[in-house]
Amino acid sequence: MDTDVIVVGAGPVGLMLAGELRLGGARVVVLERLTEPTGQSRGLGFTARAMETFDQRGLLELFGEPLEKSPLGHFGGVRFDYTVLPDAHFGARGVPQYRTEAVLERWATGLGADVRRGWDVTRLDDDGDGVTVTAATPDGGRRLRAAYLAGCDGGQSTVRRAAGFAFPGTPATREMYLADVIGGGIRPRPLGERLPAGMVMAAPLREGVDRIIVCPHGTPVRDRADGAVGFGEVAEAWRRITGESIAGLDTEWVSSFTDAARQVTDYRRGRVLLAGDAAHIHLPAGGQGLSTGVQDAANLGWKLAAVVQGWAPDGLLDTYQGERHPVGARVLMNTRAQNTVFLGGEESEPLRALFAELIAVDDVKRHLAGVVSGLDVTYDVGGDTGAPLVGRRVPPRPLATTGGETTTTRLLHPAQGLLLDLADDPALRAAADGWKDRVVLAAGRPRDPAAFEGATALLVRPDGYVAWSRGAGDGDAGSLDAALRRWFGAPVAG
Numbered sequence: 301m302d303t304d305v306i307v308v309g310a311g312p313v314g315l316m317l318a319g320e321l322r323l324g325g326a327r328v329v330v331l332e333r334l335t336e337p338t339g340q341s342r343g344l345g346f347t348a349r350a351m352e353t354f355d356q357r358g359l360l361e362l363f364g365e366p367l368e369k370s371p372l373g374h375f376g377g378v379r380f381d382y383t384v385l386p387d388a389h390f391g392a393r394g395v396p397q398y399r400t401e402a403v404l405e406r407w408a409t410g411l412g413a414d415v416r417r418g419w420d421v422t423r424l425d426d427d428g429d430g431v432t433v434t435a436a437t438p439d440g441g442r443r444l445r446a447a448y449l450a451g452c453d454g455g456q457s458t459v460r461r462a463a464g465f466a467f468p469g470t471p472a473t474r475e476m477y478l479a480d481v482i483g484g485g486i487r488p489r490p491l492g493e494r495l496p497a498g499m500v501m502a503a504p505l506r507e508g509v510d511r512i513i514v515c516p517h518g519t520p521v522r523d524r525a526d527g528a529v530g531f532g533e534v535a536e537a538w539r540r541i542t543g544e545s546i547a548g549l550d551t552e553w554v555s556s557f558t559d560a561a562r563q564v565t566d567y568r569r570g571r572v573l574l575a576g577d578a579a580h581i582h583l584p585a586g587g588q589g590l591s592t593g594v595q596d597a598a599n600l601g602w603k604l605a606a607v608v609q610g611w612a613p614d615g616l617l618d619t620y621q622g623e624r625h626p627v628g629a630r631v632l633m634n635t636r637a638q639n640t641v642f643l644g645g646e647e648s649e650p651l652r653a654l655f656a657e658l659i660a661v662d663d664v665k666r667h668l669a670g671v672v673s674g675l676d677v678t679y680d681v682g683g684d685t686g687a688p689l690v691g692r693r694v695p696p697r698p699l700a701t702t703g704g705e706t707t708t709t710r711l712l713h714p715a716q717g718l719l720l721d722l723a724d725d726p727a728l729r730a731a732a733d734g735w736k737d738r739v740v741l742a743a744g745r746p747r748d749p750a751a752f753e754g755a756t757a758l759l760v761r762p763d764g765y766v767a768w769s770r771g772a773g774d775g776d777a778g779s780l781d782a783a784l785r786r787w788f789g790a791p792v793a794g
Contacts, residue, residue: 313576313593314452315404320601322411323715341396349674350591376641457578469562602762688755699744734791
């Protein structure tokens with residue numbers, strides 16, 4: 301084997317997965333078709349849960365100045381306050397995708413990931429013992445072999461097609477445009493403006509540059525295999541909708557997108573796995589595309605590294621499909637709903653009016669805030685699902701420990717499991733001693749007694765989800781042993 305894992309695609313998802321694999325001890329090579337990063341802004345932020353995922357690895361500080369969080373957002377164009385849910389917000393705003401990619405590449409390569417640009421994968425062969433990739437490179441055809449391959453190469457994924465993944469869903473019904481326009485002085489429309497001929501959005505990116513999104517009604521979907529779209533098309537669509545002319549303005553980049561919604565039936569076929577847009581495509585709404593992909597990578601990375609390192613319990617890698625496929629399906633559901641509410645024509649007005657009424661109800665706000673932020677994701681981790689926080693993400697909370705003040709997110713920086721003893725029980729920590737090469741043992745007291753919903757101990761997976769917990773007055777740690785074995789394999793003797 302040339303390496304343990306080949307990751308195809310050096311976007312945010314591929315780079316996040318590469319870093320996760322390296323933290324788990326796996327050798328990884330990232331193959332990227334482009335010779336240089338695009339420098340395009342594309343996504344302009346990420347959701348609350350993606351922000352937490354980055355924080356779990358200490359990545360937020362690499363972005364430089366504190367990221368701007370927006371409490372106000374929308375669902376299908378209907379505005380509401382996301383802070384009705386604890387820890388929720390509409391996500392980090394104004395972070396261009398090229399900046400996110402630069403941070404993740406610096407992190408992943410600093411951990412030892414080998415990123416190779418100008419490698420265009422043309423073929424892959426999974427023989428059951430490993431995967432061999434053939435790629436066109438600046439130095440001619442090359443071959444590379446690994447135990448596993450992860451396709452993180454976007455909505456037009458070469459890996460998905462070459463490995464024969466089924467990709468059902470709904471085809472595109474409309475084509476839309478986005479562009480970063482220079483010096484236009486365009487009136488801001490941050491949450492969009494619906495007009496008889498379509499919908500437009502506009503917001504300043506920085507001094508002298510505006511991001512515009514143009515969603516005309518009745519625009520036929522064109523076959524754009526090369527992704528090319530001219531600004532003339534965008535300007536004409538803007539004129540038809542708004543009556544304003546932006547023709548002749550300069551742009552930093554222009555692109556088109558559709559409302560196609562598709563998801564692979566399986567996230568794994570043999571030794572080939574998919575993550576991010578390679579596994580699911582949908583209307584970009586609320587930064588959920590990049591964010592869902594980053595969370596795919598966080599879920600997959602530690603599991604695949606455990607398999608490569610040889611300590612993974614039976615079936616661990618299968619839980620990637622079981623856990624992330626339902627999340628992807630839910631994202632497709634909510635983005636399709638937003639498409640109908642936000643981009644539908646006159647026929648959608650009754651639905652928009654109903655949404656406006658429903659969203660005034662606090663329970664509805666909390667539900668939608670959880671859906672779009674990603675904070676409502678819950679996994680079936682087995683064991684006592686009625687115990688505090690089991691199957692849900694561990695909330696980011698400060699802790700007082702013997703070593704000083706820390707946080708739950710800081711304790712997850714090494715990408716290992718975490719046994720968090722909140723009641724200073726040495727016997728509990730001793731019960732996990734056989735896993736201390738894979739699980740950090742930590743004792744701490746939360747500042748807020750209600751911080752962990754009554755839990756006195758938590759077993760947290762490397763991706764930040766609680767696999768086991770004990771509440772006040774619960775019995776011995778026997779169920780902890782079962783949870784440790786299920787997620788972290790057999791203990792080390794002695």
